Amino acid sequence: MKAAHFYLLLHVFSTASVLVNAFDPITTTVVVSVGAALGRTIYDYFHERCDPKWISFNVTGLEVDLENKLFGQHIASRIILKAVNGFMSNVNPKKPLVLSLHGWTGTGKNFVSQLIAENIYKEGMDSSFVHVFTSELHFPHPSQLDTYKSQLQQWIKGNVSNCERSMFIFDEMDKMHPGLIDSIKPYLDYYDKLDGVSYRKAIFIFLSNAGGESIIQTALDFWKAGREREEIELRDLETLLSLSVFNNKKSGLWHTSLIDKNLVDFFVPFLPLEYRHVVQCALAEMEARGLRPDQSVADQVARDCVYFPKSERVFSVKGCKTIESKLDYYT
Incomplete structure (x- = not known):
């Protein structure tokens, strides 16, 4: 106002x-x-309410944000835009939208979740209809698994009852106790209503480092073969990624019925970032701070990062995760 x-x-x-x-x-x-x-x-x-004034999808805004703010993720950008646009444009979806985002740290998984929220909810991540669960914070004790299952079901039911356009983000899925996420399977399935509540217009996003090794290996194979990373397609990774996550005992999606019953709509791979992408991140962060982008500073920040394999220094170990702190030092 x-x-x-x-x-x-x-x-x-x-x-x-x-x-x-x-x-x-x-x-x-x-x-x-x-x-x-x-x-x-x-x-x-x-006061934020569950109506079009506060919840309205901006497809153009999401497209521009993905193009100008997310770097080195041609596969993820394409999938996210099509998946979210298709879902939000459907007045009667058959099930909630379920996205599982995978990749090494600093590659943009949390950032993409933020961009989705900002282009659906007027209040973005501060919206009372966006709910973030972090494994080590909300579900720290294995001995309390049954209690967590019950609480999680109640939290989701209560929030979707309050607003059908709720978004739930589960961070650190690779640290979540196996079996916990299966407690919400009914809410992700093809049901019209459960106990009078419809979950069909809700969005569930899982963020995980699990499967990152498979993604990195594929990217390395393409690089060693002299092929451009932009040649990597979803079909090169999706099956390998879903199997890797399903069979990984350290994954919160280990042997989960969500995968077994095909309730995850898209497994979205985030590729490891190269030097040029780290530079782009640094320039974008300067602009976000209201500073004039300085190429020499961006190059210095990127050079200061650790890369692998050690001899070739191709991919950034931490992606763009430490860019903000490094800029504090150089600017």
């Missing part, structure tokens, strides 16, 4: 309150009712 509009509403509300004392009891009742209505109007104007 613009400041002028805000103060105008406050002025009108205050005026109505003052007028209460100037009228007889009958008229006062009318004025108080008007004041209450204005109060509700002000409350509704500020």
Whole structure:
């Protein structure tokens, strides 16, 4: 809300309150009712609600953000845009959208989740309809697994009951106790309603480092063969990735029925980043801070990162994860 509009509403509300004392009891009742209505109007104007004013998908915004802010992820960008646009454009989806994002640290998984939220919810990641679960924070004790399952079911049911367009992000899936995520399988399946609640318009995003080794190996194989990374396609990775995650005992998706029953719509691979992508990250971070992008500083930041294989220094070990702290040092 613009400041002028805000103060105008406050002025009108205050005026109505003052007028209460100037009228007889009958008229006062009318004025108080008007004041209450204005109060509700002000409350509704500020308070996030589950309606198109607060939840409206901006496909152009997501496309531009993926193109200009996410670097080195041609596969992920294409899948995310098509998957989210197709889902949000469908007035009657048959099931929730379930995305499983995989890749090494610093490659953009959390960032993509943020971009999706920012282009669906007016409040972005601060929206009361976006819920983030972190394994080590929310589910730390293996002995409490049954309790966590019950709590997770209740949390999801309660939030979707409040808003069908809820988004749930599960970070650190590779650290989640195997079997926990299966507790929400019914909510991800092809059901019209469960106990009177429809989950079909919700979005579930799983973030994991699991499967990262398979992705890195494929990228290395392409590089060793002298092929461009842009030649890597989803079919080169998707089956290998799903099998790797399903059979990995350290993965929260180990032997999960979500994979077995094909409830994950897309396994999205995030490729390891090269030197040029780290430079792009540094330049973008400068711009985000309101600084003039400096190529020499960006190059210095990128050179200061660790790469592998050690002899060839092809891929950044931490992707763009440490860019912010390194810029604090160089700027």
